[in-house]
Amino acid sequence: MLISLSSAQQVAAIFKNGDVNTYTAFTFFIGTMAMMAAAAFFFMEMRNMEDKWRTSILVSGLITFIAAVHYYYMRDYYTETKESPTFFRYVDWMLTVPLMCVEFYLITKKAGAKIGLLWKLIFASVVMLVTGYFGEAVDRDNSVMWGVLSGLAYFYIAYLVWFGEVAKLAESAGPAVAKATRILAWFVLVGWAIYPLGYILGTPGGLFGVTFGGEESGAWMNVVYNIGDAVNKIGFGLVIYALAKSDSKA
């Protein structure tokens, strides 16, 4: 059964005693539902689009569907153990972030994007996530170094979509694609920056050991990541959806 009784009880409990555990469980729960709804929406809307946009909408659906499944497991893991579901989190990201790179490739392909660009984006995202995983789960003592390495790969992706090949191709692909790409570039710069914030909060001594709501900052890491995922996965998909829809009408 997808929605266990305990989830419903947890949701009810949140409004009674809002501590970090209940907020975390709540955002996992809401995250699962939101990702499921978004996936259903994108899959259903596929057939209302012109052929050339169907793959892009399919990829938006896959990103949110994969996230929904991982959120289901992460919520379970978290409520059972009260520990960060780091492994599921990174498996999710390893699947969904490269798919976001595929989105950039697909919308600039019409302007001549080569497969090499896709591999560059995917390679950078894998470096970003593997180094992040090392800092969070394997070699925690050196989390600052791993975080910096991960950040370099992140800036490279941001560079490609703001000023590099992606930006240039999008400019020559017409105003609709150029505009959508600029919005997606903002997602990468601002939306994706939520994650290093979560990482810094979750790193021992991160943010100089500040506390929120009586908890050490690290306790809030999953809330921050869950907000980031909702903004980025659903928002990203909706930008692609709006682009495909306006172009399918025109």
Ligand SMILES: *C/C=C(C)/C=C/C=C(C)/C=C/C1=C(C)CCCC1(C)C
């Ligand atoms: C749907 C999931 C997305 C868009 C995940 C994106 C994740 C990042 C941009 C993570 C970036 C990180 C850094 C830039 C430094 C610290 C380690 C990470 C992995 C949290």
